Amino acid sequence: MLIELSIKHFAIIEELTIPFEKGLTVLTGETGAGKSIIIDAIGLLLGGRGSAEYVRYGEKRAEIEGLFIVEDAHPVMKKAEELGIDGRDSMFILRRDITSQGKSICRINGKLVTIAVLREIGQALVDIHGQHEHQSLLQAEQHLGMLDGFAYQELRQTQLEYQALYRRAMQLQKQVRSLSENEQEMAQKIDLFKYQLEEIEKAGLKPNEDVELSEERHKLSHLERLFSLLENSYRSLYGEGSGLDFLSNTVAHLEEAATIDKELKDVQETVSNSYYLLEEAAFSLRDYIEQIEFDPNRLEYIESRLHEIQQLKRKYGSTVDDILEYAAKIEEELDSIIHKDDRLIKLQEQLQTIWNDLYVEANALRTIRKEAALALTEAIHHELRSLYMEKTSFAVQIEQLESSKHTAVIQGEEMAFGPDGADSVEFYLSTNPGEPMKPLAKIASGGEISRIMLALKSIFSDQQGITSVIFDEVDTGVSGRVAQAIAEKIHGISSGSQVLCITHLPQVAAMADTHLFIEKHETNQRVVTSVTPLTKDEQVEEIARMISGVEVTELTREHARELLELAGQHKQV
Known part of the structure; x- marks a missing residue:
């Protein structure tokens, strides 16, 4: 609250x-x-x-x-x-x-x-x-939702199953329509997709190729500097008067010192291991330096290849992987278009199966709604009697949905389906005995609409939580x-x-x-x-004002007290 x-x-x-x-x-x-x-x-x-x-x-x-x-x-x-x-x-x-x-x-x-x-x-x-x-009550398209709200517990599971099938039907119908486009448009798509596939396949792209080539280009562009840095590093480590030469002397001295004091054994082993690790690193640098060979043709090829890839990126994706993914996608779509007749037949068969299942679920919904309509009608009549509309007849009319964007032929007859079923619901009313039932919007006065709305609200308030x-x-x-x-x-x-x-x-x-x-x-x-x-006294004055309008008299006050007393009696019942 x-x-x-x-x-x-x-x-x-x-x-x-x-x-x-x-x-x-x-x-x-x-x-x-x-x-x-x-x-x-x-x-x-x-x-x-x-x-x-x-x-x-x-x-x-x-x-x-x-x-x-x-x-x-x-x-x-x-x-x-x-x-x-x-x-x-x-x-x-x-x-x-x-x-x-x-x-x-x-x-x-x-x-x-x-x-x-x-x-x-x-x-x-x-x-x-x-x-x-009141206007929503007069709108026939709102009545289906009101009836479904009344039958929520009984209807909900069937409605969920229907809606899942309906969404699947819409997806299949969209695919069928897409494949049923005119021949000229299909021919244009085929030509376009073939050209794009040929261009991508001709490039012979490899996954992640653009990243690898960019890294290689960066290395080749700075090859002279790389050679100089590695050579200086090698000379500093290896050779007469280099780092390893001094470290070798240190190892020899520590080996002798460890024979004198065993506590130096750990230090001697650490320095000795470091010497061999650095010597191995120096040899690796030497091998790497010997393999360095500047090839201007390779750099030129990489530049050309990256330019070619960049041209493809502008059309088909921001990376080589995106381009290859796009190629796979249009290849699948091209195959679908070329073999569209076979695919179309399969999709239409699947769609018809869904329509048949929808028909079953729609009928189940209608059965539940018809039972709910009888219960709602009885409940409304009960409420209307207490609102002095005992001569009013209320009815819920459930018809087959007449028009929809989504229709199917079921058992030789065309049937329309909507998001909530295949039903059209409208409330009908007859306010006087002997008069025919007419749509609620065409017959009810303002006061009658207020009472009908209140009757519906009385019924729905407990159910809506x-x-x-x-x-x-x-x-x-x-x-x-x-x-x-x-x-x-x-x-x-x-x-x-x-x-x-x-x-x-x-x-x-x-x-x-x-x-x-x-x-x-x-x-x-x-x-x-x-x-x-x-307060109680102030409430008497206000109700008296509501009764009389401008001037409050003792008589209107008395009438107000009487209304409050009657209301109190009603509350105790």
Whole structure:
């Protein structure tokens, strides 16, 4: 759940720290006081799109920080581990700073993360549902995901198997299309690849040849200096009056000294061994010097060869090994093109096998979805009855996917496949008895959409593992007993998840376990927003204001007390 939210220099908010409790927290206040701004801040904290316009005028940056605590078994713990985020103590501190230039800095538990990572963690913690989300409910393409979310446990394994096959089908289909390009393009590729292979093969390259030749060129270019250095080294070591001559005398003297004092034996052996090692090194230098022979033709050949290799590098790779690797690659591709008909037949056979397997998995998905659709329909009807929509009929229509970039002929019939199966799902509704079922988008009013959305949220909230649910004025367009039913439904959701709700309905406000009052006022000629937890008496005044509008009378206060009393009775049931 969200424990605490801190907001600084955000829109009309100067600085706020809001503690939150379990259960249902209601936020109320006059229109424009800043209620939705607080929800906007939470949305940005969860990875929403940021903008420099959110930064309070005259400030360098807006800062938003939230503290969340979850259970050890919460799904977000596994996500955090996969993303390398320390989730010990089951505590997550999300922070987002937005600069006046529009740049975002995101952190989770002190670690810098991308907005994508912030969004992935944030969406696993909080579900924000506002008026704009009614639009997603009206979009038929969203309905498949909603149904799959309802049947997640039963569907997941089959869906993973389907998606693995689908990815393989896409790879094979891409290869088939590549081999099915027009003949002129294939002929041009063949000519190009043959020319490139001939040029590389003619060069007769050897692995690592460029490195070896460069080293040899360096040695030949400094051969005279090398000869001089080695000859001087040899003369210093070997010959009359050289280092070894003096060392030989030292060995002889130490041998005699060791016969007098045995403690010198080790020193004598060390010097003696050094003498023989140096003598061997001198002989090696002599042999190396005798083999040195300056060959200008060899240097000229190396220069020419390196120039030839450099010309190939410009075309085919930065090293000789890269060039040889490129040659192997185009040789394989050339062989594939030349024998494309045989390869094409094999790929098409493999692809058809995958399509057949996809067909089986798609049918398995459809079977699970049909069973889930019946269960979802029953659950929705149950929820709608409690929202005074008992005469409304809801149905989930599952059809074969009609159009897709990816189709196959299965058992003589063309079939379309998508990333999530071969199904098209759409929610249908009939709000009055005797009327035909029609697509949800074409029949539902604003108030009906609010109730249907709330019914879906009631069903999904327990399954999604979300710790906090936020409702931003989802009760728009309803009143009377429907408003009371919505209030009870929202409070019911709060029994399994922490719920934050912005509302203009007194019935919803009366259900609050915690009531926060949002207001704005002027300080130093600047507008600021404040948040105040209401006492019982203050809650009566606020609900009375919500009932009456401008003037609060004793009658509206009495009505407010009655709403609070009824709400208290409902909570005890």
